[in-house]
Each structure stands twice: as C-alpha cells, then as structure tokens.
Amino acid sequence: MCSRTPRNSRTGRPRSTEADTAILEATRAALVDLGWSKLTMGDVAGRAGVAKTTLYRRWANKNELVVDAVAVLFDELELPDLGSLQADIEHVVLQFAALLERPETKTALMAVVAESTRDAPLRERIRASIVDRQKRLVLAGRRRAQQRGELPSDRDPTTVEATDDLIFDVIAGAVVHRALVSAEPVDGQWVARLSALLVGGLGAVATLGE
Amino acid sequence: MCSRTPRNSRTGRPRSTEADTAILEATRAALVDLGWSKLTMGDVAGRAGVAKTTLYRRWANKNELVVDAVAVLFDELELPDLGSLQADIEHVVLQFAALLERPETKTALMAVVAESTRDAPLRERIRASIVDRQKRLVLAGRRRAQQRGELPSDRDPTTVEATDDLIFDVIAGAVVHRALVSAEPVDGQWVARLSALLVGGLGAVATLGE
Amino acid sequence: MCSRTPRNSRTGRPRSTEADTAILEATRAALVDLGWSKLTMGDVAGRAGVAKTTLYRRWANKNELVVDAVAVLFDELELPDLGSLQADIEHVVLQFAALLERPETKTALMAVVAESTRDAPLRERIRASIVDRQKRLVLAGRRRAQQRGELPSDRDPTTVEATDDLIFDVIAGAVVHRALVSAEPVDGQWVARLSALLVGGLGAVATLGE
Amino acid sequence: MCSRTPRNSRTGRPRSTEADTAILEATRAALVDLGWSKLTMGDVAGRAGVAKTTLYRRWANKNELVVDAVAVLFDELELPDLGSLQADIEHVVLQFAALLERPETKTALMAVVAESTRDAPLRERIRASIVDRQKRLVLAGRRRAQQRGELPSDRDPTTVEATDDLIFDVIAGAVVHRALVSAEPVDGQWVARLSALLVGGLGAVATLGE
DNA sequence: TCTTAACCGAGACGGTACGTCCCGTCTTTTT
DNA sequence: AAAAAGACGGGACGTACCGTCTCGGTTAAGA
Incomplete structure (x- = not known):
C-alpha cells in the first residue's frame, strides 16, 4: 500500500x-x-x-497518496446476478456513476490520470490499484452471460481478452466522459441506451474475428 | 478567445x-x-x-489559458466521406487518438477536466471551446449514414439528440480511456472492434424508443 | 548595506x-x-x-542580516577629549562595555564571529562593517595623546600602524573576554587597571622598534 | 565529564x-x-x-557536548620556565594562538561562548571546564616572576587576584581577537609587542593600589 | 544460574525552520 | 492605456534535524 x-x-x-x-x-x-x-x-x-x-x-508525493486513498473506494463495486446481461451492465454502470459522483473520486480520478501521462510509476500504480482490479467486473459479467447463453462460448482466447478490454474501456470511458467531461447526469435513460448499445453491438464484435 | x-x-x-x-x-x-x-x-x-x-x-488563470491554447488543436478533426458509417467512425477515432498522442493534449486535457469538477466557469469554457464544438462530427456522421440508408431517418428529435450525445460520450470516452487510463495503443484492431460495436449496437438503440 | x-x-x-x-x-x-x-x-x-x-x-542568510542589524550600533561609540590618554581610554572602554551589555550585541557578536571562522565573505563583512570602522577610535586617541605630548611622535609609519592594531586587539579583546567569557562586570576598578596597564606599557612598546 | x-x-x-x-x-x-x-x-x-x-x-545538547569535546585540548597548554617573564608570556601566547588555529577550537570556542550569553548552565560549564583551568598559567607565571624579582611581592591579596584576572582577560582576549576577529596572524612580532606592553604596564598597575 | 534493570542499535515519531518556487498584485518607467 | 520589468505579501513545497519514543536484543551485577 x-x-x-x-x-x-x-x-x-x-x-x-x-x-x-x-x-x-x-x-x-x-x-x-x-x-x-x-x-x-x-x-x-x-x-x-x-x-x-x-x-x-x-508516500513520495501527493499523487501516489491520492491514488492509494481513492483506490479502496473502487473495490466497493459489485456485480450481483440480475438475470440478464443488460440488467447486469445497467447495474454496474449506475454503481460506477454513483462512485464518480462522490466528491473524493470526482476531483481525484482525472487529476491523477492527467499526472500519470508524464509519470510512469504513477501510471503503473493507477493501473495496479484501480484499473486492473475492476476488469474483474467485465470478466464476471461476460462469463455469466456465456453461461446464460446470451453470448457465444470462447473460441480464440486473445480475441476474448481484447473484447473484454474494449468493453471495459467503452463502459468506463463513456461513464467518465458523460459524468466529468460532458458534465451531464448518468440517469436511467442514458444507462438504458448505453447498455442496449453494448448488448446489441457485442454480437457484431463476436463475428468480427471469423 | x-x-x-x-x-x-x-x-x-x-x-x-x-x-x-x-x-x-x-x-x-x-x-x-x-x-x-x-x-x-x-x-x-x-x-x-x-x-x-x-x-x-x-487570462485569469492557468486553466483558462491552457484551455484556449489547446482548444484550437481540436478543430483539426475532420470527417471526410469514406463511403460507410463504419469507415467514417474508424477514421475519426484514429484522428482523435492521434490528437491525444500529442504531448500538449495528452497532459492538458485530463488536467483541465479534473480542475473543472470544482470550477463551473472552467467547465463551461471547456464545453464551449472543446466539447460542443466536436459534436458536429457525430452529427455529420449520423446524417451522412442516414442519407446512405445505413440508419433510419429521424423520428423523435429528442431521441436523436440523446443518441448523438451517447455516441459522442462513448467514442470520446472510450478513446480517452484506452489512451490515457489503460495506456494502451489505439491501433487498427481496437478501432475496428470499437466501430463494429457501435455500428452493430446502433440498431438496438434506435429500436429502444419504440 | x-x-x-x-x-x-x-x-x-x-x-x-x-x-x-x-x-x-x-x-x-x-x-x-x-x-x-x-x-x-x-x-x-x-x-x-x-x-x-x-x-x-x-540578505543571503541569517548571519549577514545580523551583522548589518548590529553594525550600526557600533557607530555610536565616540571619543570625546577628556584631557588625558588614560581618561580617554577609560571612557571608550566603558562605552564599549555598555554596548556589549546590550542584549542585541551580547548574543550576536560572538555568534557571527564564530560563524565567520568558516565563512570568508562573512568575515570580510564583519571586518568592513564593524571592526575596521572602530579602529578610528584608536587612531584618534593616539593622535590626541601625541598632540598632548603623552606619546612620542611617529617615526616609522608601519610600526605605528602595528601598534595601533595591537592596542585595538588588546582593548577590544580584553573587554569582550571580560564581559562574555569571564562573564564578570567591566566596572571602574577593572577599567582603571586596564588603562593603567596600557598607558604604562605603551612606552615599552614604543622603544621596541629601536 | x-x-x-x-x-x-x-x-x-x-x-x-x-x-x-x-x-x-x-x-x-x-x-x-x-x-x-x-x-x-x-x-x-x-x-x-x-x-x-x-x-x-x-549530554543534554550540542553545546555541552562540544564544550566537553574541546575542553581537553586546552589542558595541553604549559608554562615552561624560560628565564624571564617576557619569554614566558611570549611562549604561552604562541601556544594559545596555535591552539586557536586548530579548526576544532577555532569554530567551537566563540560559538559556545555566544550560546553561553543566554544559557547560564552552559556558561558555568565553560568557566569550570575551560576558563578557570587556564588561570593557573597566569598564576604560575606571576609567581615565577616574583621569585625572579621581576615583579614586587604580594601585598593585598585581592589586588593580586584582580590583577591576575586582568592579565588573563587581556592575554586571552587579545589573542582571540587578533586570531578570530581581526583574523590576522599571531606572529613573533605581534607577540613581542604584546608581551612588551604587558611587562611594561605591569609596574604601573602594581603602583595603582597605593 | 538466573533474574533483572539498565544499557544499546535502530529507526519511526511529532515538530520546527529551512531556503526555494510560484502565485497573483503592485509600482515604476517606457512606449 | 498598455507594455516590460521586477519587487511585493503570501503559501506550499520537500528536506534536515531536533529531541522523544518504541522496539528487539545485550550485558553484567546481584540474588
């Protein structure tokens, strides 16, 4: 720590x-x-x-301190099984948006990311403490959807990982951009649209590698 | 200015x-x-x-100065007609990624966004100088796709605007997250997957309002 | 300054x-x-x-600041003509002792001298601001005594200067040592003895060069 | 210790x-x-x-430690019988000057004296460890000169002690001032002048009490 | 032989002052 | 009135030592 x-x-x-x-x-x-x-x-x-x-x-500096102070908050995110991929996505997006609404994370997250563009150790620390830890949510959601038959089973493992990463960047990026850059609310409608986009698009991505 | x-x-x-x-x-x-x-x-x-x-x-402070200094770079983005919605998206995503690779923008963009979470005038300045100006790309791309018949014509104007905003947040957010947070390259493969996701998902979003 | x-x-x-x-x-x-x-x-x-x-x-540091702050106090010393060499000496010694009793000088003088042993610029500053400026008192006293006939006229100018320097070191050194090192009062008796020693000894020093 | x-x-x-x-x-x-x-x-x-x-x-603090570390060096001073008061004085002055040239003492002596102006226990420690211990040299020199007949025998013991103290302050003070304040060499010529002044002046001081 | 009390090294602790950097404002002369 | 220059009051920086405090471990006298 x-x-x-x-x-x-x-x-x-x-x-x-x-x-x-x-x-x-x-x-x-x-x-x-x-x-x-x-x-x-x-x-x-x-x-x-x-x-x-x-x-x-x-701690060597303010940035590393802030990363450690904020990282723990991200571990609160959970992915309860709500019966469908779309419901799971909507739930986690709302959770993530609520987390970004907290003043600690709202002010800190983009700041340390900005600093990390010129500070490789900080970048690594963010990745280890925050980013990589949350990919578990994408993994769990995807596997659960596969078990339900909503998504096809894995074929090429690298393709699967690339898709997981894409989904992670899209969800996290879209929510952050909506909340902090566009500065508009992440409400039910917006979340419904986003999850519809994802669920609808995932099929197209799956057939891409063939 | x-x-x-x-x-x-x-x-x-x-x-x-x-x-x-x-x-x-x-x-x-x-x-x-x-x-x-x-x-x-x-x-x-x-x-x-x-x-x-x-x-x-x-300029009253460093943040406003930096916003003005960087804003002009975003006006370089263009949307030439490449014949298909997916090609258009891929092109603009690559352009945007290249812009984010420039050291000026890479270090400045997230920093001013972070500052803007506690500074409403700055937030407004960013929106006016950078964010809203780039929505034109989404608009143009969508209209062109409609003309091509790739997307259905407008029905409810508020739904259309909400979808435009969503697409904007998803594209911009995903690219920024990939480039700055995940700190991994926005290469052809990734862009292909992202645009496939979007094109594939847009149909699902369109049928949402019905 | x-x-x-x-x-x-x-x-x-x-x-x-x-x-x-x-x-x-x-x-x-x-x-x-x-x-x-x-x-x-x-x-x-x-x-x-x-x-x-x-x-x-x-000011680059505390020592130089303190030297400048204290130096001006030393310019208050005067040498009124009291009619005899011994009286002149006693008067200036008492003045100097009174100056050393002031808490500003008491605490500062030895401290900056101590620092000056490892700081040539400071040493030079002390010499210029304090030490050399007070040699005027020795000069004036000696000349006045020569005019009175209490001391022989100058012969070798280098001898004269060396003697002036000696008297300066003896008077200043003795008073400082009495006041700060021995930490005993510079009272009338002590001053009388010191000036008697000096007046009595000056003749012996004068005949030394012959 | x-x-x-x-x-x-x-x-x-x-x-x-x-x-x-x-x-x-x-x-x-x-x-x-x-x-x-x-x-x-x-x-x-x-x-x-x-x-x-x-x-x-x-040791409670740096000053007391330094006093103890330096005090022992002062015990090296000796007063061999060189046949005349003036020779004895010159010898001990040169010894003392050599001691003050050593970097340990040069930097430490004035510093602890400066500190002692606001620290009574330290002042007492300096007096006990350094100052009083060296008065033995004045005592020995004076007695030896009396035995030789260079100085009159004691009459009033308080006068004798006062004169001893005066001589101590003059010698120690003059050497310290020459070496550390004037920052000029304590060479043979200067020492000869100083001792001539003292020997010549001692008679005048002796007749003062009468 | 076994306590046991004081010692020892290491190093973290709450503090204070350092001297530097930058802030955003002001005063001055020049354009 | 704007410009260059640079001094101003102020605040935070990251560092160096201060003198104190816990630690685990050692050492020699006394039981």
Whole structure:
C-alpha cells in the first residue's frame, strides 16, 4: 500500500499502522473539502494528526497518496446476478456513476490520470490499484452471460481478452466522459441506451474475428 | 478567445495581437516541455517574451489559458466521406487518438477536466471551446449514414439528440480511456472492434424508443 | 548595506527602503527577545511585516542580516577629549562595555564571529562593517595623546600602524573576554587597571622598534 | 565529564566507557569537517557508531557536548620556565594562538561562548571546564616572576587576584581577537609587542593600589 | 544460574525552520 | 492605456534535524 517500503529489517521502531489509516482518511476528507488541486500535504498531515515527515516517509508525493486513498473506494463495486446481461451492465454502470459522483473520486480520478501521462510509476500504480482490479467486473459479467447463453462460448482466447478490454474501456470511458467531461447526469435513460448499445453491438464484435 | 474583455474604449495604447498568439504558442510549447502540472505562468510569460502582467490581463488563470491554447488543436478533426458509417467512425477515432498522442493534449486535457469538477466557469469554457464544438462530427456522421440508408431517418428529435450525445460520450470516452487510463495503443484492431460495436449496437438503440 | 545588490537597472519596481529599515529593526528586536540561536528568518519577517522572500532578496542568510542589524550600533561609540590618554581610554572602554551589555550585541557578536571562522565573505563583512570602522577610535586617541605630548611622535609609519592594531586587539579583546567569557562586570576598578596597564606599557612598546 | 550523571545504582548494565571516548572523538572530527553550526547530533552519533539515544543519555545538547569535546585540548597548554617573564608570556601566547588555529577550537570556542550569553548552565560549564583551568598559567607565571624579582611581592591579596584576572582577560582576549576577529596572524612580532606592553604596564598597575 | 534493570542499535515519531518556487498584485518607467 | 520589468505579501513545497519514543536484543551485577 505505501509507496516507500521500509527495509524488511526488524530493528527499530515499527511504523504506526494507525498513522497509515489516519492519513488515508484525512486525504479523502481533504479531497472532499478542498479538491485535488488545493489539497496540500501539510493540510493532510494536520488533519491526520501526524507530522509531515511521517507522511513523506510513506508516500513520495501527493499523487501516489491520492491514488492509494481513492483506490479502496473502487473495490466497493459489485456485480450481483440480475438475470440478464443488460440488467447486469445497467447495474454496474449506475454503481460506477454513483462512485464518480462522490466528491473524493470526482476531483481525484482525472487529476491523477492527467499526472500519470508524464509519470510512469504513477501510471503503473493507477493501473495496479484501480484499473486492473475492476476488469474483474467485465470478466464476471461476460462469463455469466456465456453461461446464460446470451453470448457465444470462447473460441480464440486473445480475441476474448481484447473484447473484454474494449468493453471495459467503452463502459468506463463513456461513464467518465458523460459524468466529468460532458458534465451531464448518468440517469436511467442514458444507462438504458448505453447498455442496449453494448448488448446489441457485442454480437457484431463476436463475428468480427471469423 | 481571451478571458477578460477590455473596455470598448478606443483611447490608450491598443493591446498587442502578436502577444496573444505568442502566449498561446508559448503555452503549448511549455505543455510539451513541462507538462501541465509544472507549467507556470511566469515560464509562459518568459517564453512568450511578455511580462506576467500582460498575461494576466488576458487570462485569469492557468486553466483558462491552457484551455484556449489547446482548444484550437481540436478543430483539426475532420470527417471526410469514406463511403460507410463504419469507415467514417474508424477514421475519426484514429484522428482523435492521434490528437491525444500529442504531448500538449495528452497532459492538458485530463488536467483541465479534473480542475473543472470544482470550477463551473472552467467547465463551461471547456464545453464551449472543446466539447460542443466536436459534436458536429457525430452529427455529420449520423446524417451522412442516414442519407446512405445505413440508419433510419429521424423520428423523435429528442431521441436523436440523446443518441448523438451517447455516441459522442462513448467514442470520446472510450478513446480517452484506452489512451490515457489503460495506456494502451489505439491501433487498427481496437478501432475496428470499437466501430463494429457501435455500428452493430446502433440498431438496438434506435429500436429502444419504440 | 544589503547583501544582494540588485542590478543597477532602472526598470521594474524599486525595492522598498521601508522594508529595509523594518527588517533591521525587527532583527534587533528578535535578538533581544530570542537571542541569536533561536532567531529565525521567518520570525524576523513576521515582525517586520514582510514576506520571507523580501528578506532573502536582500540578505543571503541569517548571519549577514545580523551583522548589518548590529553594525550600526557600533557607530555610536565616540571619543570625546577628556584631557588625558588614560581618561580617554577609560571612557571608550566603558562605552564599549555598555554596548556589549546590550542584549542585541551580547548574543550576536560572538555568534557571527564564530560563524565567520568558516565563512570568508562573512568575515570580510564583519571586518568592513564593524571592526575596521572602530579602529578610528584608536587612531584618534593616539593622535590626541601625541598632540598632548603623552606619546612620542611617529617615526616609522608601519610600526605605528602595528601598534595601533595591537592596542585595538588588546582593548577590544580584553573587554569582550571580560564581559562574555569571564562573564564578570567591566566596572571602574577593572577599567582603571586596564588603562593603567596600557598607558604604562605603551612606552615599552614604543622603544621596541629601536 | 558527562552531563547527566546516572543514578548511583550499581545494578543494570553499566554505561560503555568506549562510547564516551568515541563520541568525544567523533565530535572533534565533526567540528573539523563541518564546523560548529553544521555539526548535528545525528552526525556525531553516526561517526561514533552509536545510537542517538546513547548520546543524549550523556549530554543534554550540542553545546555541552562540544564544550566537553574541546575542553581537553586546552589542558595541553604549559608554562615552561624560560628565564624571564617576557619569554614566558611570549611562549604561552604562541601556544594559545596555535591552539586557536586548530579548526576544532577555532569554530567551537566563540560559538559556545555566544550560546553561553543566554544559557547560564552552559556558561558555568565553560568557566569550570575551560576558563578557570587556564588561570593557573597566569598564576604560575606571576609567581615565577616574583621569585625572579621581576615583579614586587604580594601585598593585598585581592589586588593580586584582580590583577591576575586582568592579565588573563587581556592575554586571552587579545589573542582571540587578533586570531578570530581581526583574523590576522599571531606572529613573533605581534607577540613581542604584546608581551612588551604587558611587562611594561605591569609596574604601573602594581603602583595603582597605593 | 538466573533474574533483572539498565544499557544499546535502530529507526519511526511529532515538530520546527529551512531556503526555494510560484502565485497573483503592485509600482515604476517606457512606449 | 498598455507594455516590460521586477519587487511585493503570501503559501506550499520537500528536506534536515531536533529531541522523544518504541522496539528487539545485550550485558553484567546481584540474588
């Protein structure tokens, strides 16, 4: 979780795990109150009741701290079986939109992505902490649809993975763009249209490799 | 273009129009060299051979300046008629991906969007300067496809607009997510799959309103 | 006076002379309240109602600032003609002792001298601002004594200068050592003994060169 | 020697005496390398191969540590009988000047004196460890000169002590001022002049009390 | 021999000050 | 009135040390 792994030595005073959690909580609170660009390391330290040095001992900079603070929120997303692929998609999209409406994520997500365009370690951290972890939802939804017979069974595994990635980029990208760039609500109608587009289009994509 | 409109008085020394263009060019150059987060107003002023006051007389802050500097690049996107809806989509997606590969836009776009989540005037400026201007591409593509008979003619105008918006969010969102978040290449295969998904799904969306 | 001379350009906003004096006064006040070692640049800036940057624009570090703040106090020393060499010496020694009793000088003088042992520019600044300026007192006293006939007229000018320097080091050194190292009072008795020693010994030194 | 006397309990692990000497040596080495103001407790601990806690268990702060580290050097001063008061004075002055040329003492002596102006315990420690211990040299020199008949025998013991103190302040003060403030060499000529001044002046001081 | 109390190294902790960078504003002279 | 120049008050940065505090482990006297 922390950026700077302490040496695996057993000597010396161990790091306080309470400080860890206090810092991450304080970071989320500061994101809510101030937004990403006005969040300062000193302010977070103050809110957490911790010295600035304690903060820098764990995270090299604001971006890595924010990624860790926000990442955990994305693990709340779930994919309950609602009986049909379209229903599953609509449910997860609404969940994701609700997550993006939270002020912590709304202000932080695009900011760290922007920073990551010039910071490879940060990019890797985002991928590991947030992006890759959510692909599980696409996987689960696709497999469930295959079991239901809504989608054909796998043939070429690379094609399947490429399609999974495409669906992930389309869903996540569309919701983020709607919510943050277009800045318009992700309501039931919009979600219905999006999921209809996906379900309808998936057949065309499946026949593409043949 | 400029943020602060001067009084319409004709007295006094007129503003230098050369300064305007020099500043915007300098901003793009600074974005390339430094990225959004390390770009400073002082540095831009220095590159443009201009005093900081001259800069602030025109733009209130870094974000508005960057939006103006980058917006013009998005007007390069075009939609030549390639004979089919799928070909048109593939072409514009590749163009958009190429634009996002440019270091100016790559570092700036997500950054200003992130800032805009807490800054309504900036959000409006982005919408006016960048977002809404590109919806023309979706409009043009859809109409052309209708003329070709690839898509049914309009019935309910609000449904049409909602679908246009959806397609816009899906295309733009997916490309941005692929390029900046997933950080993987927008290559021919991926574009082919995306456009197949869209063309295949559009029928399903069209029948939704009935 | 200031450490960092601005370019002799006439362009731009000129430096505030009020800031100069406010900073030096604040420095002396901080020396009185906190002493040299607890004096901080931030505190001085705060007392002066000035930003830290304004302070650093003028002085590179605490030591140079303190030298300038204290130097002016040494210019208060005078040498009124009291009729005899011994009386003149006693008077200036008492004045010097009174100056060293002031908390500003007491805490600052030895501190900057200590720092100057590893900082040649500072050493030069102390010499120019404080040390050399006070040699005038020795010169004036010696000339007056020669006019009175208490001391022989000059013969070898280098000998004269060497003797002046010796007397300066002896007087200044003895008073400083008494006041700060031995930490005992420079009272009338002690001063009388010191001046007797000097007046009595000067004859022996004068005949040394022969 | 150490600042914090442990309880006189005989139980528990006794303090390492090797640590004591290692710390003092490390302190002198650090003074040579870094000077007083850049010397840090952590650095000294590192050089001594000792934990910071071990250091603080013995000395309360940097100043007391430095006084102890430097004090021992002053005990090297000796006063061999060279046959005349003037020769004895010249010898001890040259010794003292040589001591002040050593980088450890040069940087440390004035610094701790400066600190002592606002720190009574430190002042007392300096007096006990350094100042008073060197007055023995003045005492020995004066007695030897009295035995030789160069100086009159004692009459009033308080006058004698006052004169001893005066001579101590004059010699020590003059040498320190010459070496550190004027920053000029304490060479044979200067020493000859100083000792001539003293020997010549001592008679005048002696007759003062009558 | 076994406690046991004080020692030791390592290093994290809450803090303070540092000197730098940039902000957005202001004052000055020049155009 | 706008321009270049640059000083201004202010805020945050990331670093260096401070002196304290926990750790696990060591050491020698006393039971």
